[in-house]
């Protein structure tokens with residue numbers, strides 16, 4: 001597979017991975033790809049905690065369950081979700097952005113039709129009521145299970161003490177972290193390893209503090225991403241699952257010479 005193919009075939013995998021452990025050589029390659037990422041002044045501010053121990057995974061999963069359940073009770077969070085949740089594949093393809101609701105929430109059958117869902121999403125307080133009635137518990141449990149059963153979790157943190165000079169140092173550090181994470185995701189794709197960010201676990205300050213303790217992170221470390229990894233269960237002939245994805249057209253976000261000029265002359 002060439003690089004461009006890896007880039008376009010990388011997807012977020014939200015279902016079960018194979019329970020086959022990630023081989024030491026594949027794990028070493030993921031780590032090596034992180035090592036060679038660019039960063040401002042080559043400060044390399046990253047740290048990776050590779051988690052394979054079941055008790056550690058369970059502690060992370062428990063935090064994730066609570067966080068997701070509480071998110072479902074938060075009208076503001078659900079309101080914000082409504083903007084990016086697409087209720088059908090057709091709608092997703094039309095918008096060319098956002099995420100497919102069914103990939104994130106396992107709704108009761110009578111709610112999963114889009115004529116019911118659309119008005120609900122418009123009035124997120126109804127969804128928050130559903131959260132209070134326990135609907136949020138199911139995705140929370142499912143994600144917790146995926147976290148526990150993932151062969152490898154990697155907690156990626158940024159050491160604020162490795163700061164480059166300049167007023168905008170934090171901005172450049174985060175950009176370096178993003179480049180490093182993409183290196184890992186692309187390498188995983190090339191190795192037929194699926195990946196999924198588990199952001200709910202580190203969304204709230206209180207959860208980050210608890211996780212920091214569980215993982216023994218030094219005070220100077222800022223948690224950036226928790227990602228689960230595992231070999232893909234279903235693959236096409238080339239070993240990759242061509243999971244569906246949508247993207248905006250480049251004409252929508254590229255300008256030439258100035259913002260208003262959309263087409264290259």
Ligand SMILES: Cc1cc2nc3c(=O)[nH]c(=O)nc-3n(C[C@H](O)[C@H](O)[C@H](O)COP(=O)(O)O)c2cc1C
Nearest residue numbers: 010011012013014098099196197198199200244245
């Ligand atoms: C910083 C960041 C956080 C994300 N958090 C989550 C997450 O918590 N759960 C999840 O399923 N996907 C998460 N995603 C994946 C995005 O939803 C996904 O990249 C986007 O929908 C495009 O789909 P694709 O990755 O399959 O191409 C995250 C992605 C990024 C870059």
